[in-house]
Amino acid sequence: MPDRLTVGDPPITVELRRATRARRLTLRVPSIGGDPVLTVPPRVRDAVVEDFLMEREEWLRAALSRTPQPAGIADGTVLPVEGAPHVVSLAARRGVAQGPGTLELPRRAPGPALAAWLKARARDRLAARCDHHAAKLGRTVTRITLRDPRSRWGSCTSEGNLMFSWRLILAPPEVLDYVAAHEVAHLVEMNHSPAFWAIVERLYPGWQVQRDWLRAEGASLHGWRFD
Template identity: 30%
Template sequence: MEVRVIRSNRKTVAIQVNSDLTVTVRAPKYVSEKYIEQILREKESWIRKHIDEIKAKKAQHEAGNVKPLTRDELQKLADEAVEYIPKRVEHFAKIIGVDYGRITIRNQKTRWGSCSSKGNLNFNCLLMLTPPEVIDYVVVHELCHRKEMNHSKAFWSEVEKVIPNYKEYVEWLKNSFLWHVSG
């Protein structure tokens, strides 16, 4: 398996399995190669599981079960998202008690949403193909990053206050084949 290590000023080690079946390890600058190798060994079954899932999704896509969206279809989804998502952001920001910056809608390949340290929010136009409850979960997830810029227990506690059954939406997104409809 091909592994790429990216070092930065982060505090923890993160492992990402990419759609091209490579593995990216994001690590603090001070972490040794030996420690990274140890973590990769410890997480080998998790990595293999994710590689197998990606292979299965690609096989299903290649079998013709998922049709890529046209440029016009993607534009229509983006237009719908521009109308719908900011209203949901405004609604949930009041409930959570946070402010936010700019809202951007994109056709992203690897993320449903993101929140910058300045409070700018990005959302994937493909969210418009998901159930409304899933959109609300992603909106709440990103807004909760205005309180906790991480995925700590405190962060998930904030999400759970607003969406008690958030785990089922996390699972729905993990098992979604939507990443393949954008071509």
């Protein structure tokens, strides 16, 4: 069976995820938008999966109608960069040009061009803030990786490798800085114990404000499509 199926007319695309620990078929619509996800246990026949989807088509359409879908990048789009709104304009150019509150993008494939520009900017900002916080602890960051996860803003391995969502570059700089401090703190405490939060407080006093911002506004960062 393919990784994606369609159901109904007009068709709805559903992502399939095989899960060895799943005990039953489960269908969910991400609150941040995007394709619905159907989790499939091992050894479930394809015909059973298809019947399951058809039986739930009405529910699926209703759930999707209540869920904001990601917005694409077009002429006149307003999106945040480091928390500040920028108006997009398309032009016959190569690369991205930033002005005060503006972004000029290539007319051909503006979304991918903007995504590449944002990722480069995110890497620069995160590397600088991680090095700053790590120096306070006498630790070293081994490597920084950027991804686009849906369930977390960052992670840290015992080898000192840090992973971040590149979409943090859309958030205010203080939010990105807090997430950098949070993950650097894991270089000392690989947990969320009181000792860990004491390190976070040392690195970024008042971090609770930025955590609350992510809880309230973080889903909006996933509300952009760059294809």
